[in-house]
Amino acid sequence: AQSVTQPDIHITVSEGASLELRCNYSYGATPYLFWYVQSPGQGLQLLLKYFSGDTLVQGIKGFEAEFKRSQSSFNLRKPSVHWSDAAEYFCAVVTLTDSWGKFQFGAGTQVVVTP
Amino acid sequence: DADVTQTPRNRITKTGKRIMLECSQTKGHDRMYWYRQDPGLGLRLIYYSFDVKDINKGEISDGYSVSRQAQAKFSLSLESAIPNQTALYFCATSKQGVSYNEQFFGPGTRLTVL
Numbered sequence: 001a002q003s004v005t006q007p008d009i010h011i012t013v014s015e016g017a018s019l020e021l022r023c024n025y026s027y028g029a030t031p032y033l034f035w036y037v038q039s040p041g042q043g044l045q046l047l048l049k050y051f052s053g054d055t056l057v058q059g060i061k062g063f064e065a066e067f068k069r070s071q072s073s074f075n076l077r078k079p080s081v082h083w084s085d086a087a088e089y090f091c092a093v094v095t096l097t098d099s100w101g102k103f104q105f106g107a108g109t110q111v112v113v114t115p
Numbered sequence: 116d117a118d119v120t121q122t123p124r125n126r127i128t129k130t131g132k133r134i135m136l137e138c139s140q141t142k143g144h145d146r147m148y149w150y151r152q153d154p155g156l157g158l159r160l161i162y163y164s165f166d167v168k169d170i171n172k173g174e175i176s177d178g179y180s181v182s183r184q185a186q187a188k189f190s191l192s193l194e195s196a197i198p199n200q201t202a203l204y205f206c207a208t209s210k211q212g213v214s215y216n217e218q219f220f221g222p223g224t225r226l227t228v229l
Contacts, residue, residue: 009155034217043119043205043220044158090157103218105157 002027002095006106013081014114021076021109023091032094032101033074035065038108039087047089050074061085086113118142119221121206127227134193136224138206145211147189148218149173149181152203161204164189165211196228 003026013019025031032051036044048059055067065076074091088108094101119140128134138147145166150158150173160173162181170183178200182190193200203225207218 004157036220041222043222044207045220046217049217101216102160103158105159107155107157 002093002104004091004093004104004106006089006091006109008109009107010110010112012112012114015083016080019076019078019081019085019111021089021091021111023074023076023106024072025074025091025093026072027093027095031074033065033067034092034094034103035059035063035074035076036090036092036105037061037087038090044090047076081111081113083113083115086111119206119208119219121204121221121224123224124222125225127229128196129229130197132196132228134196134226136191136193136204136206136226138189138191138221140187140206140208140219140221142208142210142219143186144208144219145186146209146216147183148207148209149179149189149191150205150207151175151200152205152223158205161191193226193228196226198228201226201228 005024007022034049035047038044047063048057050057050067057065063078088110090108091106092103122137148163149161152158159175164170164183167183180192203223205223206221209216209218
């Protein structure tokens with residue numbers, strides 16, 4: 001069965017430090033991968049997505065993610081975090097079920113940014 | 116104005132009550148979805164609809180029903196609310212077409228069942 005794992009439930013990072021959020025998936029075919037961010041009181045906003053091609057994907061807000069097929073990973077990175085990056089981050093994979101794309105979300109990683 | 120709106124944003128109710136959560140969108144998308152979010156579980160799909168006449172159960176539809184009143188409106192009902200339905204509920208939309216089209220989310224409805 002397809003699955004998405006975000007191993008880190010909670011990460012604390014200092015403002016200005018780098019951030020990496022891990023995402024691993026289990027899926028037999030080529031995956032379509034997404035990262036969403038949920039700020040407090042807000043819905044989910046798309047940060048970036050990977051369908052094919054260049055395995056390093058640039059997104060909004062200075063985020064990037066790298067698809068590594070050999071490791072079944074799609075980790076999200078930001079070189080220097082800002083206080084406004086405090087939020088919950090969700091990795092998602094689209095699985096092709098019954099000819100449509102069902103989004104399967106990871107459990108989320110809560111990011112806390114300290115001064 | 117927000118493209119996907121949900122009402123109410125917060126609701127506290129009692130066990131056994133009927134509750135309706137509403138979702139409206141101005142994106143012109145055909146596809147609409149209802150998810151619930153629980154801590155540590157991420158988002159799970161309750162129901163989805165590809166057009167007004169096409170409604171399908173998701174992975175956790177028990178205890179819920181939906182109505183697609185128009186292309187732009189998709190309501191979620193809890194016929195008899197129970198405490199374990201306390202959660203954050205999200206409506207989402209996507210464009211018809213390729214299977215991996217991005218989903219656009221509303222701001223969520225926080226529901227508490229006492």
